[in-house]
Amino acid sequence: MVETIQWTDAGVVMIDQTRLPREQAFVVCTTYREVADAIRAMVVRGAPAIGVAAAMGVALGVREGVDGFETICDTLARTRPTAVNLFWAIERMRRVRASLNGATPAQVAQRMIEEARQIRLEDIAICRAIGRNGAELVPDHKTVLTHCNAGALATAGYGTALGVIRAAVESGKRIDVYADETRPFLQGARLTAWELQQDNIPTTLITDNMAGHFLRSGRIGCVVVGADRIAGNGDVANKIGTYSLAVLAKENGVPFYVAAPVSTFDLTLSSGDEIPIEQRSPAEVTHVFGVPVAPDDIAVANPAFDVTPARYVSAIVCERGVARPPYEVSLKKMASA
Ligand code: MRU
Numbered sequence: 001m002v003e004t005i006q007w008t009d010a011g012v013v014m015i016d017q018t019r020l021p022r023e024q025a026f027v028v029c030t031t032y033r034e035v036a037d038a039i040r041a042m043v044v045r046g047a048p049a050i051g052v053a054a055a056m057g058v059a060l061g062v063r064e065g066v067d068g069f070e071t072i073c074d075t076l077a078r079t080r081p082t083a084v085n086l087f088w089a090i091e092r093m094r095r096v097r098a099s100l101n102g103a104t105p106a107q108v109a110q111r112m113i114e115e116a117r118q119i120r121l122e123d124i125a126i127c128r129a130i131g132r133n134g135a136e137l138v139p140d141h142k143t144v145l146t147h148c149n150a151g152a153l154a155t156a157g158y159g160t161a162l163g164v165i166r167a168a169v170e171s172g173k174r175i176d177v178y179a180d181e182t183r184p185f186l187q188g189a190r191l192t193a194w195e196l197q198q199d200n201i202p203t204t205l206i207t208d209n210m211a212g213h214f215l216r217s218g219r220i221g222c223v224v225v226g227a228d229r230i231a232g233n234g235d236v237a238n239k240i241g242t243y244s245l246a247v248l249a250k251e252n253g254v255p256f257y258v259a260a261p262v263s264t265f266d267l268t269l270s271s272g273d274e275i276p277i278e279q280r281s282p283a284e285v286t287h288v289f290g291v292p293v294a295p296d297d298i299a300v301a302n303p304a305f306d307v308t309p310a311r312y313v314s315a316i317v318c319e320r321g322v323a324r325p326p327y328e329v330s331l332k333k334m335a336s337a
Pocket of ligand 1: 045046047048083147148149150151154155159160161187225226227228238239240304
């Protein structure tokens with residue numbers, strides 16, 4: 001399976017997700033500012049993966065020993081606003097740093113590196129557990145529809161939504177996948193289609209506006225997506241287009257599942273309305289691979305995420321089990337389990 005992000009002696013090595021699937025190139029970050037740039041430019045993306053990247057960025061920054069700890073944390077925290085895993089990972093690094101009173105700079109750096117590597121390893125194990133918990137929800141002999149990329153590339157490995165699909169296949173279910181291309185950044189076409197093809201999981205690529213047609217056809221057994229942040233009431237922020245899918249799924253009686261680790265829960269927020277939505281460059285909409293597809297100077301909106309109200313979410317699968325409505329109760333229970 002693809003190595004999304006790793007700590008090595010040479011620095012933090014990431015597969016360059018802006019160049020997939022045409023090219024498998026790797027970026028080596030040797031400073032925390034390079035890690036921040038890589039997160040911003042989506043060289044590494046996906047909520048759990050940017051959490052791991054931020055933790056490794058903190059470790060690099062501490063080892064560099066040039067800037068203060070809070071400058072390092074703030075720089076990494078200012079890269080992308082929506083996925084809470086980024087802030088969760090920085091906070092975890094902060095807590096470890098605070099526990100190291102009296103340690104030498106070399107000892108602190110070593111401990112930071114260990115913690116970042118630990119977060120990466122834990123993420124892989126968490127994705128496996130999400131997969132196991134979610135696999136039983138996937139109906140046999142049916143098609144699973146997914147959006148964006150919530151796979152190995154969006155995590156330290158295995159994936160959340162794609163983890164559920166992988167685990168269902170590993171358990172012997174005969175399923176196939178419909179992958180939305182996911183305009184404008186094309187994570188579905190470039191990343192999910194590539195990842196599933198590598199695993200020989202039968203996959204059909206569709207454009208986003210075809211989803212309703214197929215949901216109505218009766219062939220889709222369930223929708224499984226990832227999440228960037230889940231509020232205390234079960235509202236889910238995920239890649240733009242998720243909300244439309246959820247409404248279409250409910251209209252057609254198709255279960256809509258969200259797969260995400262507990263680190264994606266933000267129980268400090270009572271509803272999804274409080275989740276900050278990243279606005280990205282208009283060029284992502286007006287251009288496709290550098291080629292203009294719209295008139296010059298057209299007004300553009302490019303929110304990277306939307307919020308799906310909890311009433312459309314059939315269940316939230318995490319590493320500790322399957323949360324069902326009412327989410328105010330079930331998410332708290334999962335978080336404290
Ligand atoms: O903008 P991206 O590519 O970082 O957005 C990714 C998503 O929306 C994923 O669905 C989400 O982070 C879950 S990844 C396991």
